[in-house]
Amino acid sequence: MKESFRQSMAWLHTWTGLMFGWLLFAMFVTGTAAYFQQEISRWMRPELAATADPVSATQAAITYLRTREPDAESWFITPPSARNPVTEVFWQPKKEEGQPPTRRKRGETSATLDGHGHPVTVRETRGGYFLYRFHFDLHYMPVMWARYLVGAAAMFMLVAIVSGIITHKKIFADFFMLRFGKGQRSWLDAHNVTAVFALPFYLMITYTGLVTLATQYMPWGVMANYASTDTFFEEVFPGRADVPRSGVAAPLVPVSSLMAMASRSWGGAGIGFVKVANPGDSTATITITRAADTAIAARGESMVFAGPSGTLLDRHVPEGGALATQSVMVGLHAGRYAGWGLRWLYFLSGIGGTIMVGSGLVLWTVKRRAKLPDPAHPHFGFRLVERLNIAAIAGLPAGLAAYFLANRLLPIAMDNRTEWEINSLFLIWAGVLLWACVRPQRRAWVESLSFAAALFAAVPIVNALTVSRNMLTGLVTGDWLFVAFDMAMVTLSFALGWAARKAARVELKATRSARQKSKELTTA
Amino acid sequence: MAVHPNKEGVHRHRLHVLARAVAAIIGGYVVTGLAVACLARLLPMRAAEASIAATLASFAIYACIVVTVFSTRSMLRVWIGLGGALLLLGAILYLAILAGGRL
Amino acid sequence: MIHIVAICAAILGFGCLCAAMARHQKDMLGRTLPSPVQQRFRKAGFTLLLVALVIDMTGLGTAYGAIAWFGHLTVGAVMVVASLTWKIA
Numbered sequence: 001m002k003e004s005f006r007q008s009m010a011w012l013h014t015w016t017g018l019m020f021g022w023l024l025f026a027m028f029v030t031g032t033a034a035y036f037q038q039e040i041s042r043w044m045r046p047e048l049a050a051t052a053d054p055v056s057a058t059q060a061a062i063t064y065l066r067t068r069e070p071d072a073e074s075w076f077i078t079p080p081s082a083r084n085p086v087t088e089v090f091w092q093p094k095k096e097e098g099q100p101p102t103r104r105k106r107g108e109t110s111a112t113l114d115g116h117g118h119p120v121t122v123r124e125t126r127g128g129y130f131l132y133r134f135h136f137d138l139h140y141m142p143v144m145w146a147r148y149l150v151g152a153a154a155m156f157m158l159v160a161i162v163s164g165i166i167t168h169k170k171i172f173a174d175f176f177m178l179r180f181g182k183g184q185r186s187w188l189d190a191h192n193v194t195a196v197f198a199l200p201f202y203l204m205i206t207y208t209g210l211v212t213l214a215t216q217y218m219p220w221g222v223m224a225n226y227a228s229t230d231t232f233f234e235e236v237f238p239g240r241a242d243v244p245r246s247g248v249a250a251p252l253v254p255v256s257s258l259m260a261m262a263s264r265s266w267g268g269a270g271i272g273f274v275k276v277a278n279p280g281d282s283t284a285t286i287t288i289t290r291a292a293d294t295a296i297a298a299r300g301e302s303m304v305f306a307g308p309s310g311t312l313l314d315r316h317v318p319e320g321g322a323l324a325t326q327s328v329m330v331g332l333h334a335g336r337y338a339g340w341g342l343r344w345l346y347f348l349s350g351i352g353g354t355i356m357v358g359s360g361l362v363l364w365t366v367k368r369r370a371k372l373p374d375p376a377h378p379h380f381g382f383r384l385v386e387r388l389n390i391a392a393i394a395g396l397p398a399g400l401a402a403y404f405l406a407n408r409l410l411p412i413a414m415d416n417r418t419e420w421e422i423n424s425l426f427l428i429w430a431g432v433l434l435w436a437c438v439r440p441q442r443r444a445w446v447e448s449l450s451f452a453a454a455l456f457a458a459v460p461i462v463n464a465l466t467v468s469r470n471m472l473t474g475l476v477t478g479d480w481l482f483v484a485f486d487m488a489m490v491t492l493s494f495a496l497g498w499a500a501r502k503a504a505r506v507e508l509k510a511t512r513s514a515r516q517k518s519k520e521l522t523t524a
Numbered sequence: 525m526a527v528h529p530n531k532e533g534v535h536r537h538r539l540h541v542l543a544r545a546v547a548a549i550i551g552g553y554v555v556t557g558l559a560v561a562c563l564a565r566l567l568p569m570r571a572a573e574a575s576i577a578a579t580l581a582s583f584a585i586y587a588c589i590v591v592t593v594f595s596t597r598s599m600l601r602v603w604i605g606l607g608g609a610l611l612l613l614g615a616i617l618y619l620a621i622l623a624g625g626r627l
Numbered sequence: 628m629i630h631i632v633a634i635c636a637a638i639l640g641f642g643c644l645c646a647a648m649a650r651h652q653k654d655m656l657g658r659t660l661p662s663p664v665q666q667r668f669r670k671a672g673f674t675l676l677l678v679a680l681v682i683d684m685t686g687l688g689t690a691y692g693a694i695a696w697f698g699h700l701t702v703g704a705v706m707v708v709a710s711l712t713w714k715i716a
Contacts, residue, residue: 224561322577345698
């Protein structure tokens with residue numbers, strides 16, 4: 001290219017940013033929300049209030065599973081924790097002879113239990129877990145496609161970050177520069193400031209995000225050394241292969257002593273996961289994995305015990321440098337190790353990233369509007385970008401608020417309640433996109449942002465009308481979850497409302513100057 | 525980028541952009557894949573570790589290739605560079621697998 | 628707790644770095660500062676940011692503290708810019 005290195009990096013930055021900008025915006029919004037997915041899930045299941053002891057809850061869950069699916073291939077139990085008061089269980093059912101494995105619907109092979117091993121009676125919802133899964137699995141499409149799309153977006157983001165750093169020549173001089181009311185310059189300032197202030201976070205989150213699904217995106221490292229992935233996994237995770245049942249029945253030892261022993265050997269760390277393979281058989285094994293919030297590395301240590309006797313069969317082998325690095329990188333991305341303070345820092349950085357991507361998208365149109373040959377009639381590509389900007393920046397937040405509202409408003413006993421909560425998010429999002437397409441562009445910004453602000457404001461109100469727990473009762477009883485959630489809704493509503501007011505002012509200025517111009521033309 | 529006001533200039537510009545994009549995205553991915561495979565075979569650690577280490581580095585390699593493709597002056601140099609890397613890395617990988625086989 | 632203290636150090640640090648820049652001195656202090664004073668502000672600013680790192684690593688552990696430090700820097704920088712922009716408006 002005939003221009004300087006910096007200029008070509010500016011060009012590269014603009015286009016890599018735009019191509020996946022809307023998907024990246026959605027990934028940032030849902031990823032940021034996912035840092036509080038447990039809390040969101042608890043808010044969306046307000047019937048759950050009690051806490052549970054993880055050890056007795058796990059034992060009770062095993063009793064439940066013994067009655068429900070005694071000859072399953074394996075049981076998976078996630079004990080309750082400080083952030084999640086219920087026990088989540090799922091199982092791999094026994095494979096029927098000669099029949100291919102059938103795809104069971106979600107819910108047929110899983111259950112949510114209370115501390116005594118009884119299924120909880122709560123409204124059906126995917127809660128915050130849906131937002132976390134959407135972040136990389138998207139929705140309404142096969143998971144593989146979604147992950148390729150998301151991976152491409154992340155790769156484009158990585159290039160955008162690198163090219164952005166190279167091209168931002170005044171990174172130190174403009175470090176504290178944020179001027180409002182100066183049109184394009186203001187948008188550039190906002191984009192620069194949000195980008196630079198959490199730059200280490202964005203670099204980390206983008207790279208570690210790619211690493212999390214690296215075996216799907218770059219299998220060549222493994223394939224260069226191994227003819228089959230099975231040999232690779234056997235070397236890295238030995239002894240995890242499935243053993244067929246012997247047919248000899250044998251009861252399981254109580255899991256509580258095993259959990260206590262594991263926890264002690266990990267310096268008092270909690271238990272994150274319990275897997276029982278071939279339950280009730282003499283070949284049964286119990287694998288106990290350390291809780292994620294006790295170490296940065298995502299791959300928690302585990303110990304494997306024989307089911308009938310409780311003897312220790314295997315412990316997690318110390319990992320080599322590369323494997324440990326990979327585990328830490330995944331852990332950094334998911335942030336499950338973070339305590340409250342750091343979790344909020346992750347969340348705020350995520351918000352920063354959302355604003356960075358959003359301001360970049362708006363900056364693109366503001367810059368180009370000035371260069372249009374006929375600003376009153378922009379070409380199709382430009383109009384498309386403008387509408388998609390509105391749909392992403394105002395539409396997705398509106399959809400999120402609608403998701404929370406649907407959780408409170410949809411009848412508890414309806415069929416496919418979970419799916420319809422999720423559909424509500426996308427229906428409202430699509431609605432904003434359609435609205436943005438038919439309305440004049442500047443009006444559409446004001447109306448869509450106001451709409452999103454109104455929906456968020458409605459959440460605490462609808463909550464108070466439909467459920468007995470809310471911000472006020474929370475302040476009295478110390479129910480901090482409901483206090484925090486309502487405050488977050490109000491804050492988001494104010495932020496979107498402030499944005500709507502700013503957009504209205506821009507619209508007013510634009511119509512005034514247009515009126516002025518036409519007056520000049522008629523009086524000339 | 526320089527603005528071409530005439531229709532033919534715009535067309536040529538767009539083709540140029542497309543060529544760079546194809547070279548960077550597809551060519552870059554192929555070269556990265558080969559580089560990762562070579563690293564996995566050549567790094568002085570046990571096979572599983574080398575595979576993972578190479579995979580971890582892959583995205584940094586890919587990003588560098590993309591930036592290089594878009595900052596190289598002439599398109600010809602881009603194709604020569606990518607083609608050369610492809611042949612060299614392909615040869616190294618082929619010999620490495622021939623010599624050691626796969627697990 | 629540790630997070631609050633470290634964030635305060637970060638705010639002070641970035642405040643000093645901001646005051647060390649000529650283009651912001653007019654808005655922050657109403658006048659421009661002589662060069663040696665600017666240098667001192669810059670040194671103080673970086674030192675305070677390092678102090679925040681030490682606070683974090685001592686109070687939260689080496690790895691955890693280093694990670695939290697980046698977040699504290701972000702919050703500190705945001706606070707300084709927000710108050711500067713508010714002051715100008």
